[in-house]
Amino acid sequence: MTVLLGTPGCTGDPEPDRGHRVAGTDAPVVVPGRPGEAGRTARPGETLGPGESHPSAADVVFAEGMIPHHRQALEMSGLAPERAADAAVKALAARIAAAQEPEVRVMSSWLRALGREVPTGHAHGTASPGAYGMATPEQLNRLRRARGREFDELFLRLMITHHEGAVRMSAEELRAGTDRTMLSMAQDILDGQRIEINRMRALLATITG
Template identity: 40%
Template structure:
């Protein structure tokens, strides 16, 4: 008869439903865990998403500021002298050297100006205490003076010279000027903290020491620069 079989059928159905409920509950638990997993991953990844927060690339000290504030007017005067050479020099070698100096130092002025602005420091105006109506009104902007900088009288004499006399005067003055720049750059290499500034200082020492040697040869008085250091 079919009556005894009905209870067995019902028991089987109940067991099947219970199993299904357990399976669904288990899946729900796994889903919750997996849902929490992305949150944990995101939290762990967030510190590496902004490495600049602890990067020391922007750190600088007073030596870096002094280097930039002193070298900007120093470079500006070298460019003024180079412009004079293009107009008054008789030697093509002197003119070529003047163009090389101007090409190298103009972008360095722009770079150092950017540094000072980003640091919130004053940017020297003109040639910083050199006169000619360009003296800086900010204290400390003339730290480049004495480091091979020419006086107003020197610049007027150079401007008034022509031909071979100009060439000799230009080379003599520019050697002194470069020696001052090398001394300033060596100080930055030793005392500075800002990587790009120290790198620029190293480039100045290398390039201007080589130019000093070149100019001494052009004058016939070749000798190593006393201010250059390895």
């Protein structure tokens, strides 16, 4: 299935209509299923309710960028149990993994429902090394070699920057996106990671103070 999506915010078009709409033939429209059930693709010409999804290019860019962005955070967090010295850093890494693994699954399923390939690894599109707070290969290698307090400090510094990038990505999705699932995901990420940024800054100050 091919998704043909225009780029939002570049044509001067009016704000997308979030009321009832009719599914077209140019791009698939994902209709969420009931709890525990898979979504479906709307039939061309089908009238959709105001709560049903209609993905735009911004939504696809967000998912395709956030998946590898999250995967890097998961890789970094996975190093903590054996390398971190501070129990609070280990607990933080566990919370990051618990939050972001399900989000990756949701975004991956959403992309597959559109007929899009799920990005592999953590160097794709907007989430390439150095973009949106992504750690570079050199920084990741330093983190892998670090142990104890050195790991704790480097992990926190890298993850604060990483979270700040995710907040920017989420804010961009909230401005330009149209899909209900991705907008909800972006809001959750923005709210949750802002809180974690504050916690990490306080923890870093404790460790380095």
